[in-house]
Amino acid sequence: MAVLTYREALNRAMTEEMEKDPNIFLMGEEVGHYEGAYKVSQGMLAKFGEKRVIDTPISENGFAGVGIGAAMVGLRPIIEFMTWNFSLVAIDQIINSAAKMNYMSAGQFPIPIVFRGAGGAGGRLAAQHSQSFESWYAHIPGLKVLAPYTPSDAYGLLKTSIRDNNPTIFIESEVLYGSKGEVPEGEFLIPMGKSDIKREGTQLTIVSWSRALMYVLPAAEKLAKEGISVEVIDLRSIRPLDEEGILASVRKTNKVLIVEEGWNVAGFGAQVAYLIQKEAFDYLDSPIERITQEDVPMPYAANLEKSSLPSEEKIIKKVREMIK
Amino acid sequence: MSQPKTKKETEDLLELYRQMLLIRRFEEASAKAYSMGKIGGFCHLYIGQEAVGVGAISALEQKDYIVSTYRDHGHALARGLEPKALMAELYGKKTGIVSGNGGSMHFFDKKKNFMGGHGIVGGHISLAAGIAYASKYREDGAVTLCFFGEGAANIGSFHEGMNLAAIWKLPLVMICENNHYAMGTPEYRALSVKDVSVRATAYDIARDHIEGDEVRKVRDHVKVAVERARRGEGPTLMEISTYRFRGHSMSDPAKYRTKEELEKYKQGDPLIKAEKDLLSAGWAQEELTKMDETILKTVEESVDFAEKSEEPPLGWLYKHVYAENV
Numbered sequence: 001m002a003v004l005t006y007r008e009a010l011n012r013a014m015t016e017e018m019e020k021d022p023n024i025f026l027m028g029e030e031v032g033h034y035e036g037a038y039k040v041s042q043g044m045l046a047k048f049g050e051k052r053v054i055d056t057p058i059s060e061n062g063f064a065g066v067g068i069g070a071a072m073v074g075l076r077p078i079i080e081f082m083t084w085n086f087s088l089v090a091i092d093q094i095i096n097s098a099a100k101m102n103y104m105s106a107g108q109f110p111i112p113i114v115f116r117g118a119g120g121a122g123g124r125l126a127a128q129h130s131q132s133f134e135s136w137y138a139h140i141p142g143l144k145v146l147a148p149y150t151p152s153d154a155y156g157l158l159k160t161s162i163r164d165n166n167p168t169i170f171i172e173s174e175v176l177y178g179s180k181g182e183v184p185e186g187e188f189l190i191p192m193g194k195s196d197i198k199r200e201g202t203q204l205t206i207v208s209w210s211r212a213l214m215y216v217l218p219a220a221e222k223l224a225k226e227g228i229s230v231e232v233i234d235l236r237s238i239r240p241l242d243e244e245g246i247l248a249s250v251r252k253t254n255k256v257l258i259v260e261e262g263w264n265v266a267g268f269g270a271q272v273a274y275l276i277q278k279e280a281f282d283y284l285d286s287p288i289e290r291i292t293q294e295d296v297p298m299p300y301a302a303n304l305e306k307s308s309l310p311s312e313e314k315i316i317k318k319v320r321e322m323i324k
Numbered sequence: 325m326s327q328p329k330t331k332k333e334t335e336d337l338l339e340l341y342r343q344m345l346l347i348r349r350f351e352e353a354s355a356k357a358y359s360m361g362k363i364g365g366f367c368h369l370y371i372g373q374e375a376v377g378v379g380a381i382s383a384l385e386q387k388d389y390i391v392s393t394y395r396d397h398g399h400a401l402a403r404g405l406e407p408k409a410l411m412a413e414l415y416g417k418k419t420g421i422v423s424g425n426g427g428s429m430h431f432f433d434k435k436k437n438f439m440g441g442h443g444i445v446g447g448h449i450s451l452a453a454g455i456a457y458a459s460k461y462r463e464d465g466a467v468t469l470c471f472f473g474e475g476a477a478n479i480g481s482f483h484e485g486m487n488l489a490a491i492w493k494l495p496l497v498m499i500c501e502n503n504h505y506a507m508g509t510p511e512y513r514a515l516s517v518k519d520v521s522v523r524a525t526a527y528d529i530a531r532d533h534i535e536g537d538e539v540r541k542v543r544d545h546v547k548v549a550v551e552r553a554r555r556g557e558g559p560t561l562m563e564i565s566t567y568r569f570r571g572h573s574m575s576d577p578a579k580y581r582t583k584e585e586l587e588k589y590k591q592g593d594p595l596i597k598a599e600k601d602l603l604s605a606g607w608a609q610e611e612l613t614k615m616d617e618t619i620l621k622t623v624e625e626s627v628d629f630a631e632k633s634e635e636p637p638l639g640w641l642y643k644h645v646y647a648e649n650v
Contacts (some may be wrong), residue, residue, distance in 0.1 A: 025461070051461070057491070062450045062484025069454020072439060073389070075461060089480070096444050097451060103644045105432035105440065106422040110647030141645050165647040 028080030156190030370398030379542025475506025
């Protein structure tokens with residue numbers, strides 16, 4: 001099994017899909033000659049040429065719209081946002097055009113497009129460049145939202161997204177690009193709406209996804225040494241959501257903590273909590289808890305940034321309280 | 325230009341007149357149905373602007389694409405979409421052009437390359453650039469025609485779409501239907517330039533500006549832009565000056581403009597102009613009256629069809645939220 005970085009796994013997924021289907025193209029700022037602001041598209045211009053790896057000016061609203069228009073007539077664009085923070089100027093196109101086109105046209109114009117790029121918090125980038133938007137996009141019917149944690153999931157889910165006939169929001173965590181993991185040889189796809197148990201346990205379920213798992217998994221490891229057995233579910237797919245996977249784990253452990261990098265108010269974890277209380281209320285031995293980013297724009301100061309995010313310590317402390 | 329000289333020219337004008345008259349009668353019927361509460365939501369009528377849509381769309385081939393705004397009834401009829409399906413859509417019926425999912429602002433017809441009916445002012449401009457982009461990518465020789473109002477010329481999507489179309493030399497014809505009011509805001513309070521096509525110079529692309537009261541003139545000018553696009557010479561930004569005789573939508577009494585102004589523009593009614601030209605070219609009034617009667621019958625049939633059609637089944641609520649993966 002090959003060990004790849006997260007960015008290499010994404011690159012491999014796009015390259016393989018583009019080799020197969022000439023309707024796929026990659027478009028975005030610096031994706032071509034610069035080979036990607038985060039080097040996800042390294043080598044792709046040389047391989048596919050300027051026709052299929054297209055540098056754009058700084059105009060997210062414009063090139064998001066161009067991608068959607070091209071998808072209306074059957075092309076399959078991959079639109080890279082340098083970071084999801086810049087998607088906000090294109091959000092009208094994503095919501096009002098991409099998400100709704102198939103519905104408004106009664107199925108005449110599906111939009112097979114992937115919007116992808118770096119998301120999440122980190123790197124001391126401060127308030128405007130450091131935030132998680134999974135909850136925003138998950139709110140919109142017509143969109144699918146994915147946020148993989150491992151290189152293997154990134155590969156398998158990106159391939160599925162490219163082949164999906166719907167607009168997909170593919171949020172890569174900026175701090176994970178260099179992380180390494182085993183990616184099986186040969187082609188494989190990971191279906192949407194399927195969570196993955198990243199660690200089995202019996203006493204409490206932690207539901208999480210993307211970069212927050214960087215804190216959750218080591219915390220679970222440490223808790224195991226104290227004799228507390230935590231099950232960790234990586235959602236991977238935010239919409240569609242693996243409701244059964246979550247519920248099965250809750251029925252087994254009877255306690256749930258949701259850990260997310262995004263904000264608390266109207267955050268996606270609230271939706272997961274609603275699902276659990278509605279469908280598995282009788283199985284709960286304690287209230288559902290959440291650890292999220294603090295309810296503030298991201299501060300720059302290293303200590304404040306760290307304190308605003310979920311952490312191993314916060315998770316360990318919360319789990320100990322819940323297990324008592 | 326106005327007077328057709330040969331029989332062929334006269335017959336040509338007659339067909340364009342027929343299309344304009346169909347739009348006029350369809351819109352009058354829509355207004356009536358709206359007043360009776362049969363049509364919901366917003367309903368933006370095209371009355372007064374018919375020569376623009378009919379003239380411009382008649383310059384296209386079947387393989388070409390049209391992207392429209394929320395004021396899309398006229399463009400759809402000019403493209404030959406079925407009046408019955410359009411009226412049924414206004415009624416929100418199962419038999420509507422998009423099964424009652426869209427209503428007035430969201431007509432779509434894939435078979436006719438009619439790419440919508442878009443409700444966000446100017447948002448569709450970059451979509452049009454994307455469709456034109458796909459034509460260039462595939463080298464299919466098609467041209468995309470995008471209609472928008474002068475109000476849309478001030479939003480970011482317009483500028484971004486123009487710049488991208490210009491740098492990539494996309495086969496795109498942008499038609500600003502300047503009817504002088506963005507809802508209630510007159511152009512002089514909103515536009516930094518009087519003529520939107522002047523903005524083409526900022527993107528170093530071709531421009532054109534005409535009055536939109538003569539249907540054949542509109543077509544001839546649009547044809548030049550369409551041919552330029554087809555030759556691979558890039559986009560054109562046109563302003564076609566026009567006027568809507570009704571308010572912004574059915575709920576707008578249009579008190580922001582004077583009766584005198586409206587009367588002045590009504591003198592330039594494109595239908596009256598075309599009718600006069602046909603009569604002076606020797607066409608009989610009674611022929612035109614007969615044509616009108618036939619059109620009225622078509623429109624009545626479309627209303628009747630809409631009235632009698634069923635509402636979409638409740639089971640369709642979730643249909644088409646997601647496309648199937650085959």
